[in-house]
Amino acid sequence: MAxxxxxxxxxxxxxxxxxxxxxxxxxxxxxxxxxxxxILAGILWQASVMxxxxxxxSRFPGLGGWSSGGVLLIASIxxxxxxxxxxxxxxxxxxxAIVQEGKLEAFLLRPLPVYRQVVxxxxxxxxxxxxxxxxxxxSLALRRLALEWTPFKxxxxxxxxxxxxxxxxxxxxxxxxAALRSPTATADWTxxxxxxxxxxxxxxxxxxxxxxxxxxxxxLPVAFIAYLPAAVLTGTYEGTLVPREIALASPCAGVVxxxxxxxxxxxxxRRYEGIGG
Amino acid sequence: xxxxSVPVIAERLTKTFRVAHRSAGxxxxxxxxxxxxxxxxxxxxxxxxxxxxxxxxxxxxxxxxGKSTTIKMLTxxxxxxxxxxxxxxxxxxxxREENARNIGAVFGQRSQLWWDLPARDSLVMLRxxxxxxxxxxxxxxRQFDDMLELSRFWDTRVRHLSLGQRVRCDLxxxxxxxxAVLFLDEPTIGMDVLVKExxxxxxxxxxxxxxxxVLLTTHDMKEVEHLAERIILINDGEEMFEGGVAALRSRxxxxxxVHVTLSDAVGHPRLAHARIVAREGAxxxxxxxxxxxxxxxxxxxxxxxxxxxxxxxxxxxxxxDIMRTYLGGAAAARQSASGGSRMAAR
Amino acid sequence: MxxxxxVATIGRxxxxxxxxxxxxxxxxxxxxxxxxxxxxxxxxxxxxxxALYAHTEVSAGLQEHQAxxxxxxxxxxxxxxxxxxxxxxxxxxxxxxEGTILYWFLRPLPPHRYHLVRALGDQAHGLLWVLxxxxxxxxxxxxxxxxxxxxxxxxxxxxxxxxxxxxxLSLILDLLCFWTVANSNALHVSHxxxxxxxxxxxxxxxxxxxxxxxxxxxxxxxxxxxxxxxxVGRIPVNRVPREVAVQAVWCLLLWLITRTLWKRAESRVxxxxx
Numbered sequence: 001m002a003x004x005x006x007x008x009x010x011x012x013x014x015x016x017x018x019x020x021x022x023x024x025x026x027x028x029x030x031x032x033x034x035x036x037x038x039i040l041a042g043i044l045w046q047a048s049v050m051x052x053x054x055x056x057x058s059r060f061p062g063l064g065g066w067s068s069g070g071v072l073l074i075a076s077i078x079x080x081x082x083x084x085x086x087x088x089x090x091x092x093x094x095x096x097a098i099v100q101e102g103k104l105e106a107f108l109l110r111p112l113p114v115y116r117q118v119v120x121x122x123x124x125x126x127x128x129x130x131x132x133x134x135x136x137x138x139s140l141a142l143r144r145l146a147l148e149w150t151p152f153k154x155x156x157x158x159x160x161x162x163x164x165x166x167x168x169x170x171x172x173x174x175x176x177x178a179a180l181r182s183p184t185a186t187a188d189w190t191x192x193x194x195x196x197x198x199x200x201x202x203x204x205x206x207x208x209x210x211x212x213x214x215x216x217x218x219x220l221p222v223a224f225i226a227y228l229p230a231a232v233l234t235g236t237y238e239g240t241l242v243p244r245e246i247a248l249a250s251p252c253a254g255v256v257x258x259x260x261x262x263x264x265x266x267x268x269x270r271r272y273e274g275i276g277g
Numbered sequence: 278x279x280x281x282s283v284p285v286i287a288e289r290l291t292k293t294f295r296v297a298h299r300s301a302g303x304x305x306x307x308x309x310x311x312x313x314x315x316x317x318x319x320x321x322x323x324x325x326x327x328x329x330x331x332x333x334x335x336x337x338x339x340x341x342x343g344k345s346t347t348i349k350m351l352t353x354x355x356x357x358x359x360x361x362x363x364x365x366x367x368x369x370x371x372x373r374e375e376n377a378r379n380i381g382a383v384f385g386q387r388s389q390l391w392w393d394l395p396a397r398d399s400l401v402m403l404r405x406x407x408x409x410x411x412x413x414x415x416x417x418x419r420q421f422d423d424m425l426e427l428s429r430f431w432d433t434r435v436r437h438l439s440l441g442q443r444v445r446c447d448l449x450x451x452x453x454x455x456x457a458v459l460f461l462d463e464p465t466i467g468m469d470v471l472v473k474e475x476x477x478x479x480x481x482x483x484x485x486x487x488x489x490x491v492l493l494t495t496h497d498m499k500e501v502e503h504l505a506e507r508i509i510l511i512n513d514g515e516e517m518f519e520g521g522v523a524a525l526r527s528r529x530x531x532x533x534x535v536h537v538t539l540s541d542a543v544g545h546p547r548l549a550h551a552r553i554v555a556r557e558g559a560x561x562x563x564x565x566x567x568x569x570x571x572x573x574x575x576x577x578x579x580x581x582x583x584x585x586x587x588x589x590x591x592x593x594x595x596x597x598d599i600m601r602t603y604l605g606g607a608a609a610a611r612q613s614a615s616g617g618s619r620m621a622a623r
Numbered sequence: 624m625x626x627x628x629x630v631a632t633i634g635r636x637x638x639x640x641x642x643x644x645x646x647x648x649x650x651x652x653x654x655x656x657x658x659x660x661x662x663x664x665x666x667x668x669x670x671x672x673x674a675l676y677a678h679t680e681v682s683a684g685l686q687e688h689q690a691x692x693x694x695x696x697x698x699x700x701x702x703x704x705x706x707x708x709x710x711x712x713x714x715x716x717x718x719x720x721e722g723t724i725l726y727w728f729l730r731p732l733p734p735h736r737y738h739l740v741r742a743l744g745d746q747a748h749g750l751l752w753v754l755x756x757x758x759x760x761x762x763x764x765x766x767x768x769x770x771x772x773x774x775x776x777x778x779x780x781x782x783x784x785x786x787x788x789x790x791x792l793s794l795i796l797d798l799l800c801f802w803t804v805a806n807s808n809a810l811h812v813s814h815x816x817x818x819x820x821x822x823x824x825x826x827x828x829x830x831x832x833x834x835x836x837x838x839x840x841x842x843x844x845x846x847x848x849x850x851x852x853x854x855v856g857r858i859p860v861n862r863v864p865r866e867v868a869v870q871a872v873w874c875l876l877l878w879l880i881t882r883t884l885w886k887r888a889e890s891r892v893x894x895x896x897x
Contacts, residue, residue, distance in 0.1 A: 016405055023402050027393040030434070037808035044815040048824050055829045056675065059682050064674045106389040108354045110406055111377035188656040195660060199667055207674035212666070270370075273294060274346070274355045 016112075017120055024123040035125055042129025046082075049075055049202055050133060053140070064207035069144030070234050075202040076141050077157070078226035079134035081164025082198070086127035089169035091119050093190045095176040096183035105274065114269060115262070145234065153233055156248075160229035163254030167225050168197060170257035177268040201225050206239025217241050221257065224250045283363075284379075284458045284490040285328040285351060290360035291514075292321040292346050320346045322514040323360070330457070331488040333480065335495060335505035339604055343514040344494050348460055351492070352380055365457055378407060381451030385463035388447050390435045396446040397431040400453060407454035414453070421449040424479045441472035448479065459483065461493045465500060477503055498596035512604075523572050526594065529603050533573045533593045535563040535580055540587035548583060550576040661702060661756060668694045669765045683828040689855040690826060692766045696851050697823045699756045702749050735885050738797070742790055769854055777863045781850040784870040789846045791877035792817065798884040802891075822848035828857065842873040 028035055053075060057068045066074070091098075095118060098104050107117040147153075175193055179186040201222050205213040217223040223240070228247040231240050240247060298314045321343040328334050338344050349355040351362055353369025353376055362369055365379045390399040404414045422428045425445045430438060438446065444464055451459060461480075465473045481504065483489045495501060501508060501522070508525055510518040518528060535551065539559045550571035554564040563580055565571055573593055581589065672694050676687035685693070727734040760766040769775045796813060818824055820843035827835055827848045838844050849866050852858040858866060 019402065019405055023391060023394065023398065026398075027391055030393045034808055037812060041808045041811040041815070044812060048815065048818070051819060051824045055825045058831075059679075059829055060675045061678055063671075064677070102384075102387045105349075105354050105384075106387070108373060109352060109377055109380055109382050109389075111374045112406060113374065188653055192656055192660045196663060199664065203667075203671065208667075208670050270356070272355065274349050 017116070020120045021123055024121070025125075028123060028125060038125040039129050042124075042126025043133055044129075045126070046079060046130050046133040046198075049079065049198075050137065053137065057140075057144070064204045065238055066204045066206070066234075066236060067144070069141050070230065070236060071204060072137055072141035073145060073234065074204060074226045074230040076134055076138035077160060077164065077230055078198075078201040079130060079137060081161045081225055082168065082201075083127055083130040083134050084161055084165035085168045086124055086130055088165065089119055089172070090124050090127070091122050092169060092176050093172045093194065094118075094122065096179035096186045096190065099179055099183045104272070108272075115265060147233065156229070156232060156251075159251035160226075160232075163251030164225040164229070166254030166258040167221055170254070170261035171197070171220065173258075173261040173265050177265055180268050180272050196220070197222060197225070201227075203227075204230075204239065210241075213239075214241055221253060224253045283327055284330055284365055285326070285363075285492065287327070287347075287351060287362045288325050288360055290321055290324045290347065290350055290357045290362065291319065292343075292350060292355065293317050293319045293358045320514055321350070321357075324511060324514070324516050325360075326509055326516070326519070328458070328490040328492055330490050331484055332506055333484045333491040333493060333504050334507045334509060335493050335501045336509050336511060337495070337501065337600070338511035338517075342511045344511055345462065347511065348462060348492070348494065352382060352460055378454060379457045380460065381454070381456040381458070382460040383444065383447045383451045383462070383464050385444065385461075385466045388435065388443055389450060390443070390446060392436050393434060395432045396427075396435050396438065396443075399435065399446070400431070400450060403450055403453055409454050413455070417453060417455070418449070421452070424482065425449065425475060441468045444468065445472070445476065448476065452483065455487075457490060459489050459491045461491065461495075463495055464493070465495070465497060473500075480504060498600060502596055510603075522596070525596070526599065527572070529599050532565055533576070533591060535573075535577055536590045536592070537561050537563070537580060537584060537586045538588035539584060541585045543585065546583050548576075548579050550579050657752070661698070661752065664698050665695055665756065665760065665765070668698050669760075683826075685826060685828055685855075685857060688767045689857055692855045693822075693826045693851045693857075695760055695766050696757075696854065697826075697847055699753050699760070700847055700851070701818070701823055702752050702756070734889075735881075738794065739790075742793075746786065746790070767855065770856065771860060773860045773863075774854065774856065777860065777867070778850055778854040781853050781863070781867055781870060784867065784874055785846045785850045787874050788842055788870065788877060791874070791881055792842065792846075794881050795877070795884065798881070798888055817843055817846075820844060821846045822851065826851075828852075842877065845870045845873050 028038075053068075053072055056063065056071060060068070062068055063071050095104075098107075098118060098121065103121070104114070104118075107114050107121075110117065171193065172190070175186065175189060178189070200216055205216055205223055205227050208216070213223070218241075223242075228240060228242065228250045231237055232244070232247050232250070237244060237247070294317070296316045296318055298316045324343070324347055326334070336344050336347070346355065350357045351364065351369065353362075353364070353371075353373050356370040364376055367376045367379070369376045369380070390396055391402070400418065404411075409417075418427075425448065427445060427449060430442045431446065433442075435443060435446070448464070465476055468476070477500065480491065480493075484491055484504075493500075493504065505522065507519065507521060509516060510525070518525060520528070534554065537560070539561060542559075545553065548563075550566065551563040552566050553561060555562040561584075563576065565576065573591060577589075577591065580586070669691055672691045673687065676682070676690065680686070682690070727737060757766065761768055769778060796810070820838055820841060822844065827838065827844060830838075849858070849870060853863055853866070
């Protein structure tokens, strides 16, 4: 009986999320030109990576001990997980705008968890652009790498993509807690975080000095998003700061970090003080 | 008393905000990062109130008095520093999701509707969010349409609606799931007269026929006169007054005048509730007795029974006059007191 | 204009340019985050290009220190006209949307001069950041110092012309707001295109021949690619006059376009009224 109700609730929640999303898409479609340009802008935004990748492939033999195909693999895993993040969690870093517009208070008066409402409150058309670029890069990488694809590797790849999305979501969620108290200041740092993840996440961290690469592995877990999973897939472990076992556990890092970030978020949400008079 | 029977009950609510103190200029900003100092601002200092089903209570007070914060505590958006709130028996802050079905809210300045889509799409979405059965939804929408004429504009995009149209849609959205309690924050601000009257009629219906408990904040005194049975006056975070409109009048020394035209010259019987203030031939003006301020209704009855009256008109201090006098007095008192006592708490 | 009037005008203009400075200075948090953002990007760029050249001596005519220098300077130069102004409450786009652009035409200061003065303020503010960054980078050895007597002066002239072209291009984009309902996505697209074609993503020398040929017919490479190539020595001094002449021609052409657009805009505002 309890199981049946739980199943019904999950189905109901999924259907509600679907309805909310389609409502938001319809709202965006109101501005058709902006919609089309949004997709284009998304493609181009990530295509700066493509530009660099093209330069890299055509002129240089590799980067930091990685072949050009390997670097493309890192970039494409990162972009794939970013696209998954974009579909599922992207609005988390818009919390500062939601708070400032007073929308958060409307969310608090609805019988739905606030986090879910934040995540569903807008639909990002850019995500399709991200996905297109990610798939292109991935196919380029595959062509250049002579990898043998075992079933384990395929499963690991999927898990790593999801894990990477969860890490990005965890980091952005943790930052957005600050938006509940000082929304204006958080806006700057959100942009910086986005920027850092996308620039440093696309390249093998071996090219950076050890201290920095350590920062980006243990403080801001950028390495676990794409670099370490790609290391597992290609077997290139020099330059990574963690042993092979930990690199294999990258997807788990995503789950653990995300749960921790959600806890932090809920804790902060309970202490929300409201805005204005 | 079974707390479930009283939709809203709040006891000794206080709210103190801790604000980072930041002096002006660049150095101030730098100092704030490295050595932050905190200020404690008490915004609500002990407000207790309750709203019964089928009752409309008006929350009055100057800006910054703590009205919005009180409402936020009542709706569960913010947790009180001390004190307790029960909404239909639940703690609105702790049981937020469950309690959301008991609350409807309209904040005059901010709409909860989706901006780029027709209003009706928002209502359908809210129906799904609140899990309103289809039959009930249709019936309620028909009712709202009857009273607020929504069908004229519910297919227009919300961003193209006028203020009056948008607030009417917001009202429908707030009441779609039949909540027990309705919170209204300045709902008729900026509306034209006809729409205001329509909304007031609608609210009266919700209170009287549907038995909802309604808490209304407003600056529009006419609205208070027309709708509110009870008034709670908040100033500086404290409750200054609670009671009916008549009690408010007598408490703040409101006066009235009755102008009559006598059809016959008569003697002057002594009245209990009124006395003659002026007379000019057949025109006599009565005012309240200084010792016992009687309500206008009683005095009027007495005058008409005692005198042969061919014409009568009454004049009463409007609530606006009362508020103006009260607030002016309070501001003056605060100015004279601020010389010594008030310092920001460290 | 009398000398007194001229001084007063200059004083007024200086005060107008201060607006951007003041709002930035009053937010130490924003300055810190900007510093960190620029710093981390410069750092990554330097590491990236150094690593790329680990096994290569020369590529596309650029040696390692030239490529690194070019890339880092490109990052710094992009701070001169940051996109963030579009998000500021007083950006041109916002003014158009909310109709407050009307006030520009009612002030004693002609609107095109006001636009220019505000832009100068922004650019001057960005210049401080650039100079600070430049000082740090040359000290750290990331950016090479210019060699040869004429390299630095040639670079400065070319850079100045490049910045004029940058201003004119952004002005044209702003002015197009009068005719279209511009939106932030269009701005993002144009920003990307400009960055790509001016060499901000990767030095243009690395791109295939057809790309660079087509690009030479556009003004974008005059904004960044030419000055930076002069600085790192990729364009020898004897070829500088030709490149600078091309830049000057673009300046003139764009100036003519902007003048025409301003006139049309003024007449359009007069027609549409309040």
